[in-house]
Structure formats: structure tokens, C-alpha cells
Amino acid sequence: MNQKTQGSRLEIQSVNKFFGDFCALKDINLTIEPGELVCFLGPSGCGKTTLLRIIAGLEHQSGGLLHQGETDISLKPPRERDFGIVFQSYALFPNMTVTDNIAYGLRSIGMPKAQVRNRVDELLALVGLEDQASKYPAQLSGGQQQRVALARALAPSPGLLLLDEPLSALDAKVRQHLRGEIRSLQRQLGVTTVMVTHDQEEALAMADRVVVMNNGVIEQVGTPLDIYQQPASAFVASFIGAMNFIDSAPLNGQRVKVGNHELDLIRPLPTAEGCIQLAIRPEDVHLLPSGDGEWEGEVRALDYLGAFIRTLIRLSDIELDLVVDVDPRSARRLDLRVGSCVCLNLPSDALHCFAA
């Protein structure tokens, strides 16, 4: 495949969705650039699937506008929109062969037979299923079915590809493999892609930008790195990766007080009054031999997780358990054992702070 489909730009303006009294989506604004892969990430019930279905026209927004390219699609039924979709269940037609499934959309638009043949062959080659063309979905593995669903969605060359938890029905290994495959296919075709997932690892690995959602609102939009390193809210911080939270009181300027300790922050405080929450990732905490650091603690538990050791450390000053990830070599150097005493520092450049 050398032809590059021009992906379309998608603009979502002030979209709301109510189910009765329940507000499923609240004032969603988002622009997705041509060729971009955007992941909607959030816990179940956060509204991510509803938003995807609104983009597809399978649900109707209660208010707001949608533009695809220059076209206003807010009021168009799904058949008049330009998208392909892959569902979690794939929804392959079980009574049709792989070929017939892929050709389904092409026949809908009345494409001549010969052209259909060529296009199907192209797609089969693209997803690497040339030798499975005459099989039925039930005769394929989960990963193969997934690729057929993808090929079927891509066959009519849509400007927009929608993926609804496309990998969650697969084994961990297949999932990891297909992740890369979908990503490179998407880059190759240049099709604008929206993917819904609740798996943060998947979102961080695949997306150009991640849209983190919670309770019907967008918490943060950013590149995977942004989202991880500069979470915009306590929710994002805790949802993406692991995070320790420490209650503290603001002093003057950028100083805060935690127990008997005073800390300088490099970021401005979110509020001048009331409590604020400090946050630090387990891998950002510095462990030091006993007596060398600012904070004293006792090792409560050690979990060997292969590449690193997840340690639970009780801070004696403030009676708080802190999760700290240590690499095995440092752990040996510090002679970490359950019950042993250690010291630690909380580097100010790694400290996040949120309004409590």
C-alpha cells in the first residue's frame, strides 16, 4: 500500500450528552488533527465510549457541534458520515468469509466487481491475511479476527477510523504485538484515528495525544509524556501510573509544610489557602542509607517485580506509607529488608502539587 489516505480533521465543540438527568458528557471541546492517533482514556463510565459513539453518529449529542474537515456532521446519520469502526467484539458477520466481510462496505457503495476484488486483495496484504481469504471468522484466531475487522473498517478508505477498545478481548502477548501493528498501519495510511481504551499502558504506547476523561469531562489532553510527567489534576496523576499523595499546608511563597518539615517547590501553588496535596511518583523518591537524608522511614514490605523492587516505606514523622520503586542494585547497596531503617529525600523538581 503506497497510497496515503488523507485523514480528516475532527473538531468537537461544546458537546453535551444527557441520559435523562444523568450528565454523561459535559462541555467537551477537542480538535483532532489530520493523521493523528488520539486515545480516549478513562475509567469505565467516564463517557469515553459515549463520545466515540457520538462521533460515529450512533448516539446523538444533546448539544454541541461536530465538524469533520469542512463538513458539519452534527446532524448527519451514521451512513452519511465518513468513518470506519472496529468494535470490542469486532462484530464480524459470521456467515461471511473474510473476503465478503472486507468487501461488505465496498459493495454497499456499488463499487464494480473487479475493483472490489483488487481493493480486498490490497487490504488482505496490508493486514497479512492473504492465505485466510476464504475462511470464516469462527475459523480464525482472535488476533486474526481483529485484523479482519480492521481491514473491513478501512476498506472504503474512510477519513476517520474509530476503535472501541479494539484490543481488550485479546491475550496479553497478542495485544502487545497488535498494538505496534495498528500503530504502524495507521501511520502508513495517515488515517485520523480515535481509540477508546481503559488501559493506560495501551494509550501511552500508541497515542500521539491522550485525552484523559473522568465523570463526563476532559481532565487533560496531551502527549503521553505530558500526561505522565505533568498531570493536570490529582485524578490524572493517580490514574496514569502510580503516585504517592501527601497532605500539606501552604506557607508563604512556594513553601509548604509537611509534618515538621518545610519544603520548597519549584512550581507555583494551586491555592494560597487550605490544604494542598503533594504528589510524587514511586520512582522519583531518593532512597539513602539511614542517617543521610531528610526523612526517616522503616521498610514495611518489599515486592520483587523483576526490573525493579516496589517498596513500602513508613515515614515515621507523619505516619504515612510511601510507595518507592528501587532498582535491584540500589536495593542491594542499601541492604533493604523488611524492618530496616532508611532515609529518603523528596526532590523538589519531582514534586507535583494539587488543590486538595
Next chain:
Amino acid sequence: MSESDPSKFSMIDSPALSKPTTHNRPTLAELRRRLAGRWVFALLLATGCGILILLVLAPLYTLLSKSVENKAGDFVGLENFAHYLSTGGIESAFFNSLWVAGLSTVIVVSLAFMAAWALTRTRLPITGWIRGVLILPILAPSLLPAISLVYLFGNQGVLKSWLFGAEIYGPIGIIMGSCFWTFPHALMILLTAMDNADGRHYEAATALKASPWRTFWTVTVPGARYGLVSAGFVVFTLVITDFGVPKVIGGQFDVLATDIYKQVIGQQKFEMGAVVSVLLLLPAMLAFIADRYVQRKQSASFTARSVPYRPRQDRKRDALGALMLTPTLVFIFAIIGMAIYASFVTFWPYNLDLSLNNYQFGRMDGGGWGAYTNSLQMALGTMVVGTVLVFFNAWLMERTPQSRLLTGVFQFLSLLPLAVPGLVLGLSYIFFFNHPDNPINGIYGTLFILILCTVTHFYAVSHLTAVTALKQLDQEFEAVGESLNASRWRVLFTVTLPLCLPAILDVALYLFVNAMTTVSAVVFLYGHDSQLASVAVLNMDEAGDIAPAAAMAILITATCAVAKLIQGVLRFWVDRSTRAWRQGTE
């Protein structure tokens, strides 16, 4: 391009759309959008509702209003009911019906549970054949066991002495006959409940050192409890509303069903027929509501993680299973065998030579061969009209965008016939369609009204089968279709229908067999040119031509057996040609 369509812009410019809305009422634009493309489907389902209102609700209403009117049509309140009460109808017919139906239910459910246990929890050979034989009674009209019982235990019966002087004409005969024809209904429900047992539960019981007896009471019975309750309600309703068995073998023993018939056909007291109908409607409705309530509580205990149960080799247990199946099998063979034999005997009991005399229906009253061809036409008509109507409506309800209200109304109307006894339905059709003010009263007395009535009578079960099949399909098929530019219609014909073919065949057979064998609803509705075979059995029996009645009953059964055979062949063919996509690599 249509994007510049000014009418769209006017909506977009409305403030509710350009600013975030804080209220939750749908905007005008949203309402318009909801309707766009959906009104066709809404209209079609509304039409479906309209048809069912015409075929179920309106006739029932006419019947109810008749029960509170006198012969002249004046409103008299509950006077008719008081009259029925004072003539002793309640004491005799109503309570007779209740206890006969209750006792039959206990017997049938016990026998069916024993049979289902033997078929699913032992490793008996040829269970496929045994299942086939046990289901056989469903192909026969309910009149057949009654006639057979007359030959077996009647005044000139071969086994009369077995009753120790008791009369077969009365409750004993009704209960035995009812047990015969309702048995397959109970068995099928229990087999469904017990076929999908989770093997892990049995392994857990074994690991916890439970005896087989304790395992039976703590695993097997609880697993089948919803099936048992459901089978109980079904059998009770079938027996209490059945008219064929008590008519033939009930003698002087009154039940509600025969009482309706007597009031209407014998004494032409239509308003009293309506009264008894209401009394019969009550227990049937109660059983229906109770069954629905139980079904709602039932959740699938067999999940994707379950491992199918495989009984272990155990000779003693197999012997026990055989023991439990034997009485039922003997009973079924005896009843059917006797009917076949009697139909060929020249002149019972004086000339036992075999001949085809009894099959020369032209010499008898009751409609002759014409009745048989009428029945065939009616059954085929019911099959075609019913299958199309049921599937199309079920598809509209399950697979097209519909408002919850309309779906709820339609579901109620579709299930309602399950609660309406055939006789009651038939009588209400007289009131409704024979009314001089009804614009379509011309269909009264034709085959067409028989078809409509029979489709209605058996609508609910067909509807449930269709809905179950449609629900099993991936919910996103239509959405995928839309994204690929295919209309719901195209998805219907290229995906939905092919996938539902087995269920369609099942519904078609169900409608055909029931249309061939039913008596209750149609007995009030046939006209001079639309006599039916099942009704002919009744009329010949009434006229004393009991051997020809047996012959006609056998002919009906044979016809149904052929239909079942054809359906079996078609299903085999469908299964074989679709095996690749059903079972995967196997």
C-alpha cells in the same frame, strides 16, 4: 453540497447549540435528529402493535364487556356471574378444573423431571431416540390420548379391569389424557434447564465429600428449580385451558373448558360463555404473571467460564435412569399404539380384522377429506403468515431504534396471547369479528379468520423464540453496517436472516404443528366451508364414530410427523452448509 443547506444553519445558530447547555431537556434539533430515519421503523412497529391490538386486545375487550351484558346487550353488571354462581357452576366446573389441573401438573412435572434427570445425568445409550419418542405426543392433537384411553379403559376397553371398577370417563381419564399431551412441554423446559449444567459444581460437591444423594439435592435440584417452576405453570395452564381431552373422556365431569363449549354451542348462551371464559382467564392469567415473575428472577448460571457436565460411567445410576424412563415410554407407546391399532380395526370389538374402512372419511359426518385439506391449507397459511409476522416484528423490536415505550407496549401485546386460553380467544373472536358493525366481518367463517386466530393463539412462544435468536446476534451488527454504508434492510437480508434460519425453521414448524392439532380456539370459528381435521375428530367422536375419529387423529399426527421430518432435513441441511462458520475449524 448539502452542508450549506440554510435550514440546517438555522438550527445550528440556535443558542442552545452554540453554547454549552446546562439543562437536560432535548433540544429541538436533537428531537428532529432522533426522528430522522427512525420514523419509518417506529411506524412499522406501531403497525405491528395495531395488528396485535386488533387480534388480541379488541376481541378480549368485547368478550369482557359481553360478560357484563344480557342477551339483549344491556349492561347488567355482575348479574351473569351471580347467575352462574347460583346454578352451582363455580362449585363444580371451577373447582374441578383447579384440582384436575393441579394434580396433572404434579404428575407431569415429576415424570418429566425423572426423565430429564435420566437423559442428562446418566450415560444411557440411544438418548437421542428416547428424546424423540418422549417428544412424540406434541405432534398429536390432545384428542388422540382421550380416544386411545377409551379403547384401553373404556366400557369395551381391553384393560378395563385394571381400573378395579373405577370409570375412565371422568377425572381419571382427563388426568391421564392431559399427562400424555402436556408431558413434552414440561420435558423440553426441564431439558433446557438441566442440559447446561456446570461440571465444576459437581466436582466441587465431590471434593467436599458429598454423597450422590446430597449432591442431587444441593446441586441438581437447585440448578433445575426455575425450570421446575416454569414447567409447573406451563402444564397447569395447558391442562386447565384444554378442551379436547375433557370433551372426549370427561363424561359427566364438568370443567370450565367444556362448560364454555356447552353454554355456547349447546345452549347458545353467549353471555354465559363469556362469564365462564372470564373465570377461565383468571387462573391462566395468574399462572402467566407468576411465571413471568419467576423468569425475571432467573439469571444465567451457565457462564462462559463454566465447564459442561459429563456424567461418569456408573452402571447402577444408568439402571436407575432406565427405570425412571420406562413407565413414561410404555405409556406413550401404549397410547399411540392403541390409537393406530384402533384406527385400522374394522369394527371394534366384534370384528378385529384390519382394514382401511375408518379412513374413508367421505362416508362419515365431520367434513371428510375436505376437512383434512382445509387443515393443511390453514396450517400452511398460519405457518407462512405467522413466521413472517413474528420475525418481522421481533426484528423491528430488537434490531431497529425504537422508543422504550413502544417496545414495552409491543412486548406486552406479544406475550398476552400466552395468558389467553384458546377457547376464550375463539369465543372473543365470535363477539368481535361477527359483530355486524365490524367492517371486516366478511372474514367470519372463512379459512382466513382461522389463520388469524391461530397465529394469534400461538404468537407468544414464537415471538419469544424469535427474540431470543435475535438477541444472540452481536449488538453492533447494525452499527457496523451503517459505518459501511449499508442500510438496516441490507444487514437484515445479508446477515440477520441467514443467522436466524434455524430459529425461523423452528418457529415455522411450531406454528404448523399447532395449527394442525389445535381444537380449542377454532372450534367456535369454523364455517361450513372451513371445517378442520381436528374439529372433525371431535365431531365424529361426538357422533359415536370413534374409530374414524381415531383414524383422523392418527392422520393429523402422521402429517405433523412428516412436517417434523421435513424440518429436520432442512435443519440438517442448514447446519451442514453453515457448519464452517458456526463451529470454526471442526
